[in-house]
Amino acid sequence: MRNSDIFNESKKYMPGGVNSPVRAYVGLTIDPPIIKKGSGAYIYDEDGNKYVDFINAWGPMILGHQDEDVVKAIKETAENEIAFGTQTELELKLAKHICTTIDNVDMIRMVNSGTEATMSAVKLARGCTKRDKIIKFAGCYHGHFDGFLVQAGSGVMTSNIPGSPGVPEGSIANTLVAKYNDLDSVKELFEKQGEQIAAIIIEVVAGNMGVVPAKKEFLQGIRDLCTKYGAILIFDEVMTGFRVAYKGAQSLYGVKPDLVTFAKIMGGGLPCGAYGGRRDLMEQLTPLGPVYQAGTMSGNPIVMAAGLASVTKLYNNLSYYDQMDKIGEGIQKAAEEIGKEKGLPIVVNRARTMMTIFFNEGGKVTNYDEAKKSDVKLYGRFFEHMLKGGIMMAPSQFEGMFICVKHTKEHVEKFAELMRKF
Template sequence: MNNISRSIEAFSKAKELIPGGVNSPVRAFKSVGGNPLFISEAKGSKVWDIDGNCYIDFVASWGPMILGHAREEIVEAVRKAAEKGTSYGAPTLYENEMAELIISMVPSVEKVRMVNSGTEATMSALRLARAYTGRSKVIKFTGCFHGHADSFLIKAGSGVLTLGIPGSPGVTESVAKDTLTAEYNDLESVSKLFDAYGKDIAAVIVEPIPGNMGVILPKQGFLQGLRELTSKYGALLIFDEVISGFRVAPGGAQELYGIMPDLTTMGKIIGGGLPVGAYGGRKDIMDMLAPEGPVYQAGTLSGNPLAMSAGIAALKILKNEPGIYKELDRKAARMEAGLREKLAETGTKGVINRVGSMLTLFFTSASEVCSFADAMTSDTDRYARHFNKALQAGVYFAPSQFEATFISTAHTDEDIDKAVECFKN
């Protein structure tokens, strides 16, 4: 058993200083038991805790580290930027270059605004959609997570789902009333909401590939159906590609599935591991933002040179290196195939969902996992046992059944095979 005495001591101290001892709830290991690891450094596919234990990392900072940790080009870009100052509160050429890269890669984006987090991106996109349409209500999907803004904590995924919190105190009734919930992969549930509230619905916001109740694949025609319904009723379609953006294809899920949303939110990968977010879309919508238009949104550190330089370095690699997504898919397919063999060998009930380099193994007897209800049939105790056995073997998966496993370019076939071998009945 790994010695994690320093992590135990650090967590005990953290609980005296920080609510729950963590600055993001799912890090606390509550759903898997045990003590969270305090990480001291990372390189490539590995992380090291403060006790010196090494782990193959499949959390990947919850998605951003698609190129692995401390990639040389990204570290060098940040170093050069930091030497010139870490923030100016004024425009820089980094912001222009980042915007040009995003617009060139994401099919639906004609203009883009930088912010500091995925939550900031989604809440800003929602405000913009309401202003553009002059309507108040929004449709979201049960189990999808769009950050922790009030409107999005109704029947949310990610840490809200992991911790079993049905919503959140502090969200007012009026906000909740304007948030309508539908079931992912169920077009009929969306159609019924439009039948009842069509003239008041500003937007539908959706993770085109949900990653916050585990990875869920959109059924044939589902995303296209959302596009058609929103167009019919004059509402906007917002793709939350904070996770799927630049992860499943250079242009995200919208490139993969050929669907053009009106607005797109992004994050994670575009910061190369630094805090970042962005939202973009059609020019006529984006031009409503101040100072061009009346919709106000601002941020002192938005587009800061460190995050922009890191993100530019990452996106250039993803855009310009041929075969990178094919190789990521090959590695993830290797893990999927290995895990399927383990399920069969051990007689364990489970479903594996994968899109490109993101996947989830659901411990469930269901025949498929296509929705929140399906995901909720998972045996979370069984997942916790799997997680802890893997951790003891030096493999670090997400400390929650309802998150994704992320493959990076830094993972080797040996890393993948070791992760598969951790699976025990």
């Protein structure tokens, strides 16, 4: 079947024809290509078109598609282990690898998605502090858990909806929203309700209002406020973990979280998630402590094997990060130059291996309000132009581009050449 036939028929059986909304090309004039195969930096659709992939499954495929070591690990594991619902050695191997190579993770618990990781980390923080309120930041996305769907980024922002019907008011009554990169907005909340605040959850480099890195003083400031008021600081590294640096965004800032969440890269492209951090907090989880969280598929052997193959390969080849940084730098420079040449209002935000090209007259994007002023129509036209030329980017202004180790100088040149024609 061709792209259009598959998509049209999918609409009969799946809402919008998709299983996750951003895939439906909301607000664009074209339908999404249906992807059939991936290899290295490329993906191929059902009509036979080839694309240089800068989505990379929204981050996980940092080694490129069908990495030989990841594929081998999946195949070999599947021969003997698919699911038991009991403990396996692979869980120990991945847990030990993460705890011994990533800072501030004494213990870890595996789950099945980023959403599960963040909602479980918040529950643990609430259980440990015996407080209910949490602070999140406008434009940050932590998954589709009810309590996070207030001024959320990603698909919520792309669809331009303030939250979501189906979320009872009670579910968000304890969610306080502060302004990203604005310490005063956080101070104000603590001054008024500090004794009730269990946790702050933050994307250290936000990737869901487009890429927007936190400022160092801001991050240190929220760390200090959490310490002063006895609140737990949760770094959501679902997207940034093993991506902006092997040791994640926390390593770029040197600010210490109490809990950290992971997903994406740590599962090598399979459904995964994890949360970890201070031993005294993690020991409050069942079966050691009273905070209940469980999962039939948590720590699934095939996921563990794929994750272990990915993170050990990255750990053994740390030079990949400088290599990918150079690719990101090349695209950033090209986009900024072309923007100047053509009088386009381009702002490029980049954290080493993830970036967003904003079409934004404001000259900078440091928070949700500034991101929202971007010209989404112009971005949409740019996206469609790039796609037709064989470059797959995020179909929304409010998502990132992800570099993988298989991207080369030639891909940067292709990107620049095509962008120049826009």
